[in-house]
Amino acid sequence: MESKSKNAPAKLHLRSGDTVKVISGNAKGETGVVKKILVDKLRATVEGVNMITKHVKPNAQNPQGSIEKLEGSIHISNLQVVDPKTGEPTRTGRKLNDKGKLQRFAKKSGNFI
Structure with a gap:
């Protein structure tokens, strides 16, 4: 492999x-x-x-x-x-922002990074 x-x-x-x-x-x-x-x-x-x-x-x-x-x-x-909002470590995900571009977000708070 x-x-x-x-x-x-x-x-x-x-x-x-x-x-x-x-x-x-x-x-x-x-x-x-x-x-x-x-x-x-x-x-x-x-x-x-x-x-x-x-x-x-x-x-x-x-x-x-x-x-x-x-x-x-x-x-x-x-x-x-x-996480920039809470200061705690968080996992990240990707989702579309307002402009339709993929952007990373913090899974704990939901805020974009």
């Missing part, structure tokens, strides 16, 4: 710029804004969440080398979009 990512990118419940809450894992309970989504790996990087330490080798620009703190990626199944 072929995976869906080889043919067309999957429709995800997240977009970059969304405010999300981590619902499981080491960073459970933390919230942040999605910076980047890796569609092929089904992972996302969230601002200030799942911080990792990266050792940078010395080079011409940085002869000393350094240790940097970066955001690690999190699987999208561990993230839920935060």
Whole structure:
């Protein structure tokens, strides 16, 4: 059985710029804004969440080398979009708006995201 990512990118419940809450894992309970989504790996990087330490080798620009703190990626199944009305994590759906265009909405409050 072929995976869906080889043919067309999957429709995800997240977009970059969304405010999300981590619902499981080491960073459970933390919230942040999605910076980047890796569609092929089904992972996302969230601002200030799942911080990792990266050792940078010395080079011409940085002869000393350094240790940097970066955001690690999190699987999208561990993230839920935060409802802008209530501030609670919610599932999302799609329905037509006033102009007849499909738009995401929060299933808890029914408001468009």
